[in-house]
Amino acid sequence: MTSSTLAIQxxxxxxxxxxxxxxxxxVAVQDMNxxxxxxxxxxxxxxxxxxxxxxxxxxxxxxxxTAGSAQLLGRPIGDIEARAxxxxxxxxxxxxxxxxxxxxxxxxxxxxxxxxxxxRERIGETLEMVGLTARxxxxxxxxxxxxxxxxxxxxxxxxxPDLVILDEPTSALDPLGRRxxxxxxxxxxxxxxxxxxxxHLLSEIEMTCDQVAILKAGQVIKQGKIDDLLAxxxxxxxxxxNQSPALMRALGSLARTVEAxxxxxxxxxxxxxxxxxxxxxxxxSGGRLMSLLPIRESLEDLFIRVVETEGTI
Numbered sequence: 001m002t003s004s005t006l007a008i009q010x011x012x013x014x015x016x017x018x019x020x021x022x023x024x025x026x027v028a029v030q031d032m033n034x035x036x037x038x039x040x041x042x043x044x045x046x047x048x049x050x051x052x053x054x055x056x057x058x059x060x061x062x063x064x065x066t067a068g069s070a071q072l073l074g075r076p077i078g079d080i081e082a083r084a085x086x087x088x089x090x091x092x093x094x095x096x097x098x099x100x101x102x103x104x105x106x107x108x109x110x111x112x113x114x115x116x117x118x119x120r121e122r123i124g125e126t127l128e129m130v131g132l133t134a135r136x137x138x139x140x141x142x143x144x145x146x147x148x149x150x151x152x153x154x155x156x157x158x159x160x161p162d163l164v165i166l167d168e169p170t171s172a173l174d175p176l177g178r179r180x181x182x183x184x185x186x187x188x189x190x191x192x193x194x195x196x197x198x199x200h201l202l203s204e205i206e207m208t209c210d211q212v213a214i215l216k217a218g219q220v221i222k223q224g225k226i227d228d229l230l231a232x233x234x235x236x237x238x239x240x241x242n243q244s245p246a247l248m249r250a251l252g253s254l255a256r257t258v259e260a261x262x263x264x265x266x267x268x269x270x271x272x273x274x275x276x277x278x279x280x281x282x283x284x285s286g287g288r289l290m291s292l293l294p295i296r297e298s299l300e301d302l303f304i305r306v307v308e309t310e311g312t313i
Contacts, residue, residue, distance in 0.1 A: 008163070014065060028218055044213055091198075102137060104151060150173075153169060246285050
């Protein structure tokens with residue numbers, strides 16, 4: 001991919017903070033290489049302390065990297081032209097809660113340098129997108145947490161950005177609100193926008209994103225298209241008659257783990273190409289294979305597995 005086809009690109013991005021309590025520098029982000037294609041929804045995942053917030057702050061130009069480089073929309077981070085095409089919703093947004101939703105968005109429209117006519121147009125469009133048209137004259141302090149989150153989302157897309165970075169956008173929302181956010185993200189993608197989504201709700205990421213990157217201790221340990229990452233079955237469930245120690249040993253030589261409960265045998269596998277070998281092992285050991293069901297990982301299963309694995313996988 002070239003920089004013209006990428007919304008976000010980092011090259012060996014690194015951030016080191018000064019001495020810790022033990023006098024040693026703290027490496028928050030190390031040697032990070034990301035490629036986020038334009039027009040896609042990208043999930044940015046990792047446990048607390050993995051370096052997600054630090055990375056986002058570097059991409060936004062809020063903090064400078066110690067080493068490496070990054071580009072947004074083909075421009076260096078901090079570039080004014082790129083920042084004008086960027087929308088951002090932080091996890092903990094500080095609202096001017098004495099303002100109405102309309103006044104709040106009008107203020108941010110002025111900060112973006114939008115004309116009065118353009119502000120009126122975009123305020124109406126964004127409030128409709130987040131379902132708050134009827135409450136445009138209400139003060140933000142009167143809103144629930146979920147409604148405040150939707151106002152924040154309206155702010156993030158007010159300037160019609162090409163790239164939107166959303167940090168935990170569904171954290172305060174009920175299931176209906178989360179579905180509405182998914183619909184907004186899908187609509188942004190349909191308009192050719194790129195969305196970078198950081199969320200602990202992995203089921204939401206799995207339903208919404210095209211690609212993901214998983215961080216651990218400041219490093220990307222897994223990255224790719226969700227369909228590819230979850231394509232191979234993680235386990236195979238088999239109903240086997242005439243089980244024997246020899247049969248179980250044969251399966252154990254092929255699978256990572258094998259567990260038997262009565263007639264049901266569950267084998268953990270690393271690739272689907274091994275399934276014919278499992279079948280051959282059952283038959284060759286005198287067993288009768290009555291059924292076989294490949295079971296694929298969810299994104300949550302994948303996340304837990306790779307984060308609990310030491311080093312890069």
